[in-house]
Amino acid sequence: MTVPAPPFDRLDRLDPHELAQALGLVEEIEQYLAGLPAPASPPAPAAGPYGSVRQPWNHGEPLPRRSLLDRLARRPARPVEVTVAGHLRLTSRYLAEAGWTQGALWDARGRVCLLGAQTxxxxHGYGTAYTVRRARAQVMEVLHATGRPASSPDVWNDRPGRRQAEVHALLERARARAHFLGI
Incomplete structure (x- = not known):
């Protein structure tokens, strides 16, 4: 393919598109682009350390929203209704995100104990005090059923040698029990 010589006497008056046409660059670029392979699909989002994308502790739950009446009365939003099983799941997820501690509801770094996570x-507006009491009763039932009697989940949480993984396992068993009972 022969390309005619560009009009050198008019280069300063040509717009860039006409100049590219005159030099044959447009056809050359189009041929080059036609020969390229099809673009690959976009990469998947980066996975978190445990193989999934990080989610906030309350992911999947509606956020508590103040109604017009709540705003007029200057009161907090009504709590989001959650089941006992849902409360125990949220407690475990909050504990995983905030971190775990013993001997206090929470510490200066924001870590919480079992009761601190429930609180x-x-x-944050999930459940009621009644839901929390029923959830604690499920935790006590699991402790006694598995041969680990304690006067309260807090005493069990604060025992020396206790690990965060044990707290999560206890919460998961209590959640499964509550789910089985339909509460």
Whole structure:
């Protein structure tokens, strides 16, 4: 393919598109682009350390929203209704995100104990005090059923040698029990 010589006497008056046409660059670029392979699909999002994308502790739950009446009365939003099983799941997820501690509801770094996690879930607007009491009863039932009697889940949480994984396992068993019972 022969390309005619560009009009050198008019280069300063040509717009860039006409100049590219005159030099044959457009056809050359189109041929080059036609020869390229099809673009690959976009990469998947980066996975978190455990093989999935990180989600906030309350992912999948509606956020508590103040109604017009709540705003007029200057009161907090009504709590989001959650089941006992849902409360125990949220407690475990909050504990995983905030971190775990013993001997205090929470520490300066924001880590919480079992009761502190339940309190935080309640304070964020999920469930009622009645839901928390029923959830604690399920935790006590699991402790006694598995041969680990304790006067309260807090005493069990604060025992020396306790690990965060044990707390999560206890919450999961209590959640499964509550789910089985339909509460």
């Amino acid at each position: 935080a879930v309640l304070a």
